[in-house]
Amino acid sequence: MTGPGSIDMDFRRLPASGEPATVARAVAVERPVAIEFNGIGYAVMMATPADLADFATGFAFTERLVARADQIRAIDHVARDEGELLRVTLTAERAAAVTERARHRIAESSCGLCGIENLAQAIRPLPAVEAVARAEPAAIFRALAALRARQPLNRATGAVHAAARCSAEGAVLAVREDVGRHNAFDKLIGAMLREGAEWDGGFALLSSRCSYELVEKAALAGCPQLVTISAPTSLAIERARACGLKLTVLARPDAMLEPAA
Structure with missing residues (x-):
């Protein structure tokens, strides 16, 4: 499989016994993706350069720059040798939000937050999750069993995360993949906004830690239930409790966990 998400590369296979051999393997593409809003450089993310319009839309939403897809007027993708550039034009009513957020934006790393002046903004209030989760455990097991078949890029490379929208009955309705777990979820949320899709009592299934x-x-997107394949952090549990998001973690084919109230 080759495309915007993967490339074929040669490797030297070194077996425990026998002679080395050259083998071809698909490798996940990871490139810098720079995002501008109304001409203001906002972020550079390391991401898989696929479904970039979904990514830009979901990122704008989860950064609280827009509340609806129609507040994005245009998304222009410029491919450069050094990476991808997404030029996003928001409506005039959202221009002030871009300027304000860019001024105070938290500098993010993979493991924490930087910038002492931003500590007060590190844990911003979340909206209460009003939607009701309707999925029974059997539905989650059903979605888990179906997810792998909906992850073509990960099947080819073994190196990307997936975020899936699942119905309350456990049908996998949409999937987005990316080298970054946050990016995959932003892509899924963006796709839902652009399509006008709703959770309808279903859940998000993520192939990552919580x-x-x-x-x-998840809370910002109004998702009633977040299911992750790996374990949660303490802050994830605290934040979910505070906003009323139902959490299901360590979801495996034979069992799953829900944090006790």
């Missing part, structure tokens, strides 16, 4: 950022994205 970090507080993913809880926040």
